[in-house]
Amino acid sequence: MRSEQWISELLAKLAREGLERRLAVHPADGAVCDFTSNDYLNLSTHPDVVAAMQAGTMVGSGASRLVSGTREIHQEFEQQLAAYFGKPAALVFGAGYLANLGLLSSYLGRNDTVFADRLVHASLIDGIQLSDARHQRFQHNDAAHLEQLLVKTGTTRKPGERWLVVVESVYSMDGDVAPLAAIAELAIEHDAQLLVDEAHALGVFGPAGRGVAAELDISDQVPLVTGTLSKAFGSYGGVVVASDFVRQLLVNRARPFIYNTALPPALLLAASESLRIIGSQAGLGDKLLELAAHFRRELHEQGLEVGPSASQIVPVMVGDNQQAVQLAEALHERGILVKAIRPPTVPVGTARLRFSVTLAHNEQLLTHTAQAVAEAARSIGQLE
Ligand SMILES: Cc1ncc(COP(=O)(O)O)c(C=O)c1O
Numbered sequence: 003m004r005s006e007q008w009i010s011e012l013l014a015k016l017a018r019e020g021l022e023r024r025l026a027v028h029p030a031d032g033a034v035c036d037f038t039s040n041d042y043l044n045l046s047t048h049p050d051v052v053a054a055m056q057a058g059t060m061v062g063s064g065a066s067r068l069v070s071g072t073r074e075i076h077q078e079f080e081q082q083l084a085a086y087f088g089k090p091a092a093l094v095f096g097a098g099y100l101a102n103l104g105l106l107s108s109y110l111g112r113n114d115t116v117f118a119d120r121l122v123h124a125s126l127i128d129g130i131q132l133s134d135a136r137h138q139r140f141q142h143n144d145a146a147h148l149e150q151l152l153v154k155t156g157t158t159r160k161p162g163e164r165w166l167v168v169v170e171s172v173y174s175m176d177g178d179v180a181p182l183a184a185i186a187e188l189a190i191e192h193d194a195q196l197l198v199d200e201a202h203a204l205g206v207f208g209p210a211g212r213g214v215a216a217e218l219d220i221s222d223q224v225p226l227v228t229g230t231l232s233k234a235f236g237s238y239g240g241v242v243v244a245s246d247f248v249r250q251l252l253v254n255r256a257r258p259f260i261y262n263t264a265l266p267p268a269l270l271l272a273a274s275e276s277l278r279i280i281g282s283q284a285g286l287g288d289k290l291l292e293l294a295a296h297f298r299r300e301l302h303e304q305g306l307e308v309g310p311s312a313s314q315i316v317p318v319m320v321g322d323n324q325q326a327v328q329l330a331e332a333l334h335e336r337g338i339l340v341k342a343i344r345p346p347t348v349p350v351g352t353a354r355l356r357f358s359v360t361l362a363h364n365e366q367l368l369t370h371t372a373q374a375v376a377e378a379a380r381s382i383g384q385l386e
Contacts, residue, residue: 020323020353021344034339035367037357042314043205043286044361045236045276054275055237055268063264068253071264079270082277083241087212088221091249093242094270096262098201098230099125101240104256105197105228107132109248110166115159117151117194118168119143121176124347126168126199135166142173143310145184152192165194166226171214172202175348175356177294177315179207182214186223197226205234206287206314211280234280237273239265286361290314293368294359300372305385309354317343317354318375325384326353332378338371 016022028036045051063071076094083092095101106129110116114135118126121142130137138155140148148167159165167189169180182198189196200213208217211234215224226248231239242252252259280286294314301308307319320326326342333340333355344353355375359368379385 020327029339034334034337035371036362037338037340037359037371039360039362040202040233040358041236041362042234042290042358042360043236043276043280045205045234045279048236048276048279050279051236051272051275055272058268058271061268062266065264066260066262067264068260073264073267075267075270075274076264079274079277082274083243086210086277086281087216087227087243089227089243089245091244091246093244093249093252093259094231094265095240095242095256095259096265097238098199098228098232098240099128100258100262101228101230101242102126102199103129103132104252104258105226105242105244105248106130106135106166106168107257108251108255109133109195109197109226110135110164113160113162114164114166115155116166116168117148117155119170119180121173121349122168122170123174123199123201126170126197130168142176143178143180145181145188148185149188152188152194156192165192166197167194168197168199170199170201172200172207172313172315174202174315175343175354176309176317177202177311177313178309179203179214179312182224183218183220186215186220190223195226196224197228198224199228201228201230201233202313202315204229205276205280206290208287210284211287231269231273231276235273235276237276238269239273290359290361293361293363293365296365297357297359297363297368297372300369301375304372304376306372306375306379314359316357316359318357319352319354320384321351321353323353325382326355328382329375329379329384330355332382333374336374336378338374 065071080092102125110133112134116130116135117138120139138151203213205211207214215221227243229241231237298308309317323344330342340355343356
């Protein structure tokens with residue numbers, strides 16, 4: 003149809019630039035070795051988690067939280083989560099994306115300023131945009147640059163202007179860890195609040211998987227924590243962990259909370275069981291991090307570039323978009339499922355394969371995979 007000409011032109015342009023995206027059905031279980039899943043602790047298929055979900059009596063919640071969607075499991079889980087983090091309150095959202103959108107858009111207004119790491123997740127950027135706050139971006143994981151911006155912006159700070167520093171603890175596409183202690187110190191020194199998205203750290207880093215802030219013992223310096231139940235928790239949904247006041251603010255102001263059907267009880271029953279497992283089985287995160295370190299060493303030995311990863315997220319850097327896709331395809335032919343990550347998800351010129359190590363993997367398999375990546379890269383002329 004003529005009116006849709008612009009769409010076909012746009013799609014053709016994306017294809018020319020190696021940026022077209024297509025949905026693909028996940029291969030049958032066992033058909034490939036999967037490195038695409040954020041189900042880091044393999045809990046989405048854990049028998050106790052599945053059983054907890056099945057023990058529920060309802061799937062959907064039927065209405066938004068403020069209408070009649072708040073069930074006992076919502077209250078219970080939020081209390082469990084707050085206790086787990088040692089914070090006053092928690093609130094669940096329909097997804098981690100919505101939690102970030104809801105928190106940022108209700109916490110900040112047009113007269114406020116956000117200082118965000120250059121590589122924060124799209125959900126944080128969208129939340130900042132929705133808030134209308136002034137947006138300053140500092141170089142990735144560069145506390146010195148953040149300090150420069152805080153000092154410079156301080157000269158024009160208006161009375162009552164709220165400041166918020168926004169970072170992730172573990173970055174989703176590089177797998178590196180933020181210098182959180184330095185950032186928290188700066189936030190306090192410059193009278194700014196701090197939001198840490200622990201989406202990829204929960205269940206993996208820190209005592210009982212409580213995240214990087216807990217690992218560094220600086221949780222009391224991080225007033226706003228967001229996360230997701232969709233990764234290590236193996237379920238679905240988003241969370242904000244903060245003060246009672248912030249929780250009340252969100253209940254009253256966060257549109258992605260107010261105008262969204264409440265998170266299905268079935269998913270919360272599963273998440274609650276995952277929380278119990280994560281909290282009670284010591285060493286799950288450590289085991290995962292050891293596997294990832296082994297994988298990085300093996301890739302390195304093969305002459306592959308893994309960037310600054312220090313977590314279960316291990317990128318193999320390629321650079322060119324088409325070459326990244328080619329390499330992913332060459333690995334698929336070898337029974338390894340991994341996705342090429344391209345702009346705008348990562349900066350231009352930094353396309354990569356993002357390997358997500360999980361407890362479904364073991365050392366032997368990771369060694370084999372590193373060899374297969376090198377072999378595939380050589381077969382298409384990307385490695386000597
Ligand atoms: C850092 C970060 N924050 C938030 C989200 C969004 O979480 P969810 O998938 O639950 O919407 C993601 C997921 O991709 C993420 O990587």
